[in-house]
Amino acid sequence: MRCRPIRWPVIAIAGFWIGTCHAQEVAGHVPEQNRQAQQAPSPPGSSEPSATAWWLPGDGKTLAVLAPYRNAFGSVGVLNAQGPVATAGHPFFEPIGRNGRACVSCHQPANGMSVSLEMIRRRWEETEGKDPLFAPVDGMDCPHLPAADPKSHSLLLERGLFRIFLPWPPKAEAGSDLDPEFTLEVVRDPTGCNTHPDFGLRSANPMVSVYRRPRPVANLRYVTHQGFGVFSFIGKNGLPASRDPETGLPSAMNLLSDARQPTLKTQAVEAAVTHLQFDGKLDDERLGRIVDFERQIYVAQIRHAEAGDLMEAGGPPGLGVRNVAAGRDGLLGNNITNYVIPLGDRWKGNRMRESIVRGENVFMFRTFWIRDAMHLNTVGLGNPTKRTCATCHGMHMMGMDVANGWMDIGTTNLPWAREEPLNPWNSRKPLLPLFKVTCKANVPPHPFLGRVFYTQDPGRGLISGKCNDVGTIVMQQMRGLAARAPYFSNGSAGTLRELVDFYDRRFNIGYTDQEREDLINFLSAL
Amino acid sequence: MVMFSAGVSSAAPPATGERVSFVSCPIVRDTSSVPCWLSEYEGVIYFLTLQTDVSAPVNPPWLGHKVLVEGVVSGKADVCGGRVLEPVTLSVMQELDGSCNTLLPAEDRYNLDFEPPRPPGPSRGRLAFGNPTPAGAPTVDSAPRDFTLQYEFDGMVAFRHAPTLQRMLETARATHATEVRITGYRSASRLSNGTVMRERESIARERAAQIRTLLQGAGLEGVRYSLQVKDRSKRPDGTGDAAHRRAEVSIVGPN
Numbered sequence: 166m167r168c169r170p171i172r173w174p175v176i177a178i179a180g181f182w183i184g185t186c187h188a189q190e191v192a193g194h195v196p197e198q199n200r201q202a203q204q205a206p207s208p209p210g211s212s213e214p215s216a217t218a219w220w221l222p223g224d225g226k227t228l229a230v231l232a233p234y235r236n237a238f239g240s241v242g243v244l245n246a247q248g249p250v251a252t253a254g255h256p257f258f259e260p261i262g263r264n265g266r267a268c269v270s271c272h273q274p275a276n277g278m279s280v281s282l283e284m285i286r287r288r289w290e291e292t293e294g295k296d297p298l299f300a301p302v303d304g305m306d307c308p309h310l311p312a313a314d315p316k317s318h319s320l321l322l323e324r325g326l327f328r329i330f331l332p333w334p335p336k337a338e339a340g341s342d343l344d345p346e347f348t349l350e351v352v353r354d355p356t357g358c359n360t361h362p363d364f365g366l367r368s369a370n371p372m373v374s375v376y377r378r379p380r381p382v383a384n385l386r387y388v389t390h391q392g393f394g395v396f397s398f399i400g401k402n403g404l405p406a407s408r409d410p411e412t413g414l415p416s417a418m419n420l421l422s423d424a425r426q427p428t429l430k431t432q433a434v435e436a437a438v439t440h441l442q443f444d445g446k447l448d449d450e451r452l453g454r455i456v457d458f459e460r461q462i463y464v465a466q467i468r469h470a471e472a473g474d475l476m477e478a479g480g481p482p483g484l485g486v487r488n489v490a491a492g493r494d495g496l497l498g499n500n501i502t503n504y505v506i507p508l509g510d511r512w513k514g515n516r517m518r519e520s521i522v523r524g525e526n527v528f529m530f531r532t533f534w535i536r537d538a539m540h541l542n543t544v545g546l547g548n549p550t551k552r553t554c555a556t557c558h559g560m561h562m563m564g565m566d567v568a569n570g571w572m573d574i575g576t577t578n579l580p581w582a583r584e585e586p587l588n589p590w591n592s593r594k595p596l597l598p599l600f601k602v603t604c605k606a607n608v609p610p611h612p613f614l615g616r617v618f619y620t621q622d623p624g625r626g627l628i629s630g631k632c633n634d635v636g637t638i639v640m641q642q643m644r645g646l647a648a649r650a651p652y653f654s655n656g657s658a659g660t661l662r663e664l665v666d667f668y669d670r671r672f673n674i675g676y677t678d679q680e681r682e683d684l685i686n687f688l689s690a691l
Numbered sequence: 692m693v694m695f696s697a698g699v700s701s702a703a704p705p706a707t708g709e710r711v712s713f714v715s716c717p718i719v720r721d722t723s724s725v726p727c728w729l730s731e732y733e734g735v736i737y738f739l740t741l742q743t744d745v746s747a748p749v750n751p752p753w754l755g756h757k758v759l760v761e762g763v764v765s766g767k768a769d770v771c772g773g774r775v776l777e778p779v780t781l782s783v784m785q786e787l788d789g790s791c792n793t794l795l796p797a798e799d800r801y802n803l804d805f806e807p808p809r810p811p812g813p814s815r816g817r818l819a820f821g822n823p824t825p826a827g828a829p830t831v832d833s834a835p836r837d838f839t840l841q842y843e844f845d846g847m848v849a850f851r852h853a854p855t856l857q858r859m860l861e862t863a864r865a866t867h868a869t870e871v872r873i874t875g876y877r878s879a880s881r882l883s884n885g886t887v888m889r890e891r892e893s894i895a896r897e898r899a900a901q902i903r904t905l906l907q908g909a910g911l912e913g914v915r916y917s918l919q920v921k922d923r924s925k926r927p928d929g930t931g932d933a934a935h936r937r938a939e940v941s942i943v944g945p946n
Contacts, residue, residue, distance in 0.1 A: 397909040398856045400745070403848040405908035413910055500813040530812045534794070537755065544850040547742055547751025549719065549794070551726050553812045609785040613755060 192410060192431070193340060194628075197332040199438045199445075200370050204363065205308035206301050207264035207442055218275035219288060222260040222267030222297065225253035231486070233467060234275040238647035238689040242467030242476075242486040243274045243383070250458060256451035257458050262441025265297035268433075268455065271327065271379040271440065277464045277645025278383040282325035282656070289315070289322060302442055303328040307358030307374065320356065320596055324656035326376035328358065330439065331425075333366055333373045335630045338407070345630035346608045349373065349623065353599035375622040376597060377422055377654045383464035384489060384644050387563045388419050389429060392495015394568030401540045401569050404629075417568045422638050422654040424571055425628045429456045463490040464645040469690050471517035483507040484690060489562055489644060496561035500529060503561045506643075506691065517686060523679075524687025528554045533674040537613035539573040539633055548613075554668075557640065564643030564691070571637040575671050576653045577622040578614065578636030583657040583667075597621040597655065604632035611635065622655060647689045661685045704735055707766040711737070711776070712882045712929055714759050714784065716791035717752040720771045723797055725807045727771030728752060730760055732883070737762070738773030739781060743809040745850065746820040749779060754791055757784040759844050759888070761880060761933045771801045780933040782844035836862065836943070840902070842936040844880060845890050847901055856902075860909050863942045870915045870943040871906060875899030878935035879924035887927055890936065895920035898938045 218234055220226075228250040232243040252258035257268045272278045280298075288296050294313045301308040304327060310317035320326040335343045351359045351366065358374040359365045366373060395417045399406050406415035407427040416427035426432040433455045437443035447455075465486040467476050476485035483492075483506040498505030508525050512518055534549040535541060541557055542548035550556070557572065558564040566572070575581025585595045603617050610616040611633055618635075626635035638654045646652070651659045658664040665684050669676050676684070705711050713732040717739065720727045725742040728751040739760065740749045752758035762776030769775065808819035838859050840852050848856070863871060875898035879889040899918040906916075923935035 396853065396857050397860050398853040398905065400853050401850050403850060403852040403856060403905070405905055405910075408910065415909075498813060499816045501816045503816075505813070532811050542753060545743075545745040545747060545750040547719075547726075547728060548753035548755065550742055550751075551721065551811045555813045559813070610787065612753065612783075612785075612787075615787055 193338050194332045194336040194425070195435050195438055196340065197336070197370055197372065198330060198435065201330055201364060201372055202302050202439050202442050203263075203444055204370075205442070206312075218273070219284070219291075220258070220269045220273050220275070222258060222265065222270055224258065227251050228274065231467075232274055234648065236648045237470075239466060239470045239472075239475075240468040241275075241277050241645050241648035242465060243278065244463040244486040244490050245461060246463060246490050247457075247461040255454060255458065256447070257455050260297070260441070261447070261451070262437060262443035264300040264302060264442045266300060266441050268382070268436065268441075270296075270298050272382040275648070277648035278381045278462065279379050279645075279649040280325065281649050282323075282651050282659075285321055285325055289318070294318065300442070303330070303440055306356035306376075307361055307364055309357070309361060309364065320376045323596060324376070325378055325651055326656050327379060327440070328356075328374050329377050330358075330364070330372045330374050331423075331627050333371050333627070335628055338410075343630045345626075346605055346632040347626065347630075347635060348603045348605070350601040350603070351598065352601045352619070353595060353597075355595055356598065359598050359600075373623070373627060374598070375627070377622070378651070378656050380421065380641060381464060381645060381649065382459055383462050384563060384642055385420075385429060385459050385462075387492075387494045387560065388417070388565070388642060390417055390495035392567075393497045395495070399569045401544050401571075402631075402633075406569065419565060419568065419570045419639055422641075423625045423628045424569070424639050429459050464648075465489045466645065466647050466690055469517065469521075472515065472521055472686075472690060473518075475690060479511065481508040481512045483562060492562040494562075495567075497567045498555060498559045498561045505529065505555050505559060505561060505564055506687075520683045520686045521690050524683035524685070527676075527680050527684045528558070528687060531674075531676075531680065533672050535672055538575075539611070539613060540637055541572050541574075543612055543633075558643065560642075566640045570640040571625040571634065572640065573613075573624070573636040573638070574668075575636075576638060576657060576667070577620050577624060577655055579619040579621075581671050582621050582655075602626075602632070602635050608632050624654070643688065643691050646691055661688050664688070705764045705774075707764055709764050710762070710883075710930055711764060712759070712761045712880055712932070713884070714757050714882065714888075716788070716793065717754060717756075717758045718793045718795065719754065720795040720801060721797040722771065722802050724803060725809070725811045727773070727801070727803075729771060729773040730758060732760070736773040737764075738770040738775045739779055741770075741803075741807050742811065743807065743819040744814065746818040747808070748820065749781060750851070752781050752783050754794065755787055755789065757788050757791055758782065759784060759880065770803070782846065782933075785845060836866070836941055838940045838942075840898075840938045840940070841934070842898065842938070844878075844888065844936065845894065846936070847894075847898065848905060856905060856909070859940055859942065860906060860911055863906070863911055863914065866942060867945055868914050868942045869945055870917060871903070871911070872917045872919070872941040872943060873899045873902050874919040874921055874939045875902075876935050876937050876939075877920070877922045877924050878932055878937075879927040880932040881927040881929035883929070889924045889927075895922060902938055902940060 230245050230249050233240045260267050271280050273280050305317050306320050334345050337343050354360045397415045409428050418424040430452050437447050463486050496503045532551050536549035560567045585593050600620050604610050620636045623635045625637040652664045715730045715732050718729040728739040730737050759782040762779030765775045765777040767775040875895040877890050877895040881887050903916045
């Protein structure tokens with residue numbers, strides 16, 4: 166790695182590795198993240214044996230045009246639209262940072278370019294926790310914890326969550342402090358990270374630690390589209406959209422769960438710093454190769470264990486990875502021309518196919534009352550609104566929000582977020598931190614939660630500093646779900662059943678057993 | 692918000708064409724298609740609006756909050772059992788109110804006798820009232836130079852303002868604007884019972900400053916921003932009060 170002109174000082178902490186290179190300036194909150202990433206220790210070595218489907222950084226294999234990987238529901242397919250990818254020397258696949266990880270470490274082809282909890286646990290067992298996946302910087306609950314102890318990695322091993330550390334108060338794009346509309350108080354800190362003297366909110370480099378799932382690096386032409394709803398002002402609140410620093414164009418703001426990075430390139434810069442412990446800004450040549458790779462890779466389920474081949478000729482136009490690769494991006498789904506996930510009307514043949522079609526119908530047309538969901542009920546629909554799953558999950562072919570997709574449906578904000586039941590008969594303790602949020606007196610209270618409320622992850626609020634953004638999370642694409650459990654940004658739904666049950670409970674939907682089963686089957690075929 | 696009560700009240704049902712202004716809980720009534728939004732004031736049920744989508748000119752209020760209703764009683768047939776207010780302006784009150792929690796079930800007698808602009812599920816290919824965002828940049832000749840943002844009571848920029856802000860930005864760019872003149876207003880509302888509700892004192896300045904900040908944040912640098920404030924809260928008359936909750940923006944020269 167080449168050293169860059171000195172712009173960020175690296176803090177030396179007794180007992181930790183001390184960086185010798187310094188990072189080139191990049192925008193916003195990343196310099197502070199770099200200081201903490203370089204402060205965290207890194208594991209010794211990365212040349213552990215590969216599991217069957219585990220893609221080892223620096224492996225040098227070729228990723229085929231179409232690579233199928235088995236999962237519990239059939240097979241997921243990874244399609245490289247530009248042809249096979251020679252991964253030797255490719256910056257997405259090479260360990261370019263200090264800790265032996267590559268991008269592929271957390272974006273595994275076998276897991277639909279995310280990484281499943283099952284895979285993480287298997288990797289732990291096979292390497293006795295020595296794989297770079299478990300790097301202290303974010304693969305531990307907090308970097309100061311003892312190495313090789315599964316308790317130090319409880320969130321990764323039990324929920325599939327990596328630590329995301331973000332400066333507090335938030336940073337503007339130019340790097341100055343924002344004045345947040347709310348105060349943040351740590352009321353529960355099971356990982357010890359938010360109160361740690363070197364890594365926490367009161368450290369010299371004040372940082373909030375939250376814990377999130379890796380989002381799939383696939384189908385990103387859709388995720389980063391410039392079509393419907395992408396404008397200079399955010400359709401949810403009228404505030405300026407973040408922009409591509411190179412072109413000035415507004416971003417769809419759908420990449421990360423808090424929309425903190427506008428483009429694949431800026432995301433890669435941050436990810437190299439925070440996840441790979443790369444000390445600096447990646448050079449344009451490597452950034453270009455990473456982005457080119459990410460723009461051409463697609464993921465979808467290609468075979469269903471009971472429904473059969475999802476790519477057969479004349480099959481549903483919304484299923485199978487080739488259809489995903491051929492689809493139009495930037496479209497809002499509707500019920501006449503661009504169904505969110507078009508299945509057509511000719512797909513029959515067995516009971517599972519019929520169930521999947523019924524599940525799609527539930528997704529599109531089964532109404533229920535959506536209530537107290539920030540950035541959904543507040544954007545012109547009223548509270549409550551009688552709508553369907555496809556109201557929010559509206560992007561054609563992806564099933565995510567078409568733009569600026571952060572909402573609070575209660576996955577991280579109390580009272581709806583999954584919490585460990587506390588009673589004398591349960592020895593399990595809460596895994597996630599809990600923050601008390603107080604909206605300041607000079608701003609309106611949160612429309613549905615009031616002036617004081619609690620959250621496991623402030624989500625978009627950690628970036629915007631807006632009280633009504635606390636707990637809002639950018640909606641996830643629905644492709645390759647079968648390959649990458651658990652679900653939601655905090656891994657709180659372990660299975661597709663738990664995912665559907667969350668909505669059923671949150672919105673009092675009252676699904677019948679048949680509706681629930683059909684919806685799960687539909688999701689498992691995407 | 693500051694409230695003053697003059698104790699004036701009228702118990703007689705309002706006649707067609709009469710203006711009514713009141714703060715009350717919204718009521719949701721389900722139908723066999725989309726729900727209706729109603730509110731009750733002095734024993735009369737008013738129809739406020741239907742559920743549609745983001746492009747609707749009037750958006751439904753929120754349960755969990757009171758709503759300021761400012762409208763004109765129309766002569767149209769009742770909808771969902773409520774007298775129709777048209778035009779109507781709705782402002783969601785910012786503080787939470789748990790007493791606003793009425794969701795009525797559908798009844799055959801209140802079902803809509805017309806097709807709603809938008810079904811309760813996915814659209815039929817377009818938004819109910821057209822695309823809420825403009826299709827393309829304006830030309831120098833066609834671009835309007837003056838814009839108005841209307842606000843809810845004590846409200847700032849919200850989702851409904853994004854299209855207008857977009858047009859301001861594109862106009863300023865297309866015309867190589869040298870100056871953006873922004874006037875923020877403060878208003879008050881005289882309710883039907885005589886109570887006067889005044890917006891917070893600083894809101895005119897806040898509105899003007901926010902628009903400047905938003906345009907700058909969207910990249911409109913290198914122009915001069917001229918800010919003014921006007922206070923229209925002194926003599927609310929219960930007729931045009933909602934119209935004064937606004938900001939005016941003019942894009943100036945050189946083309």
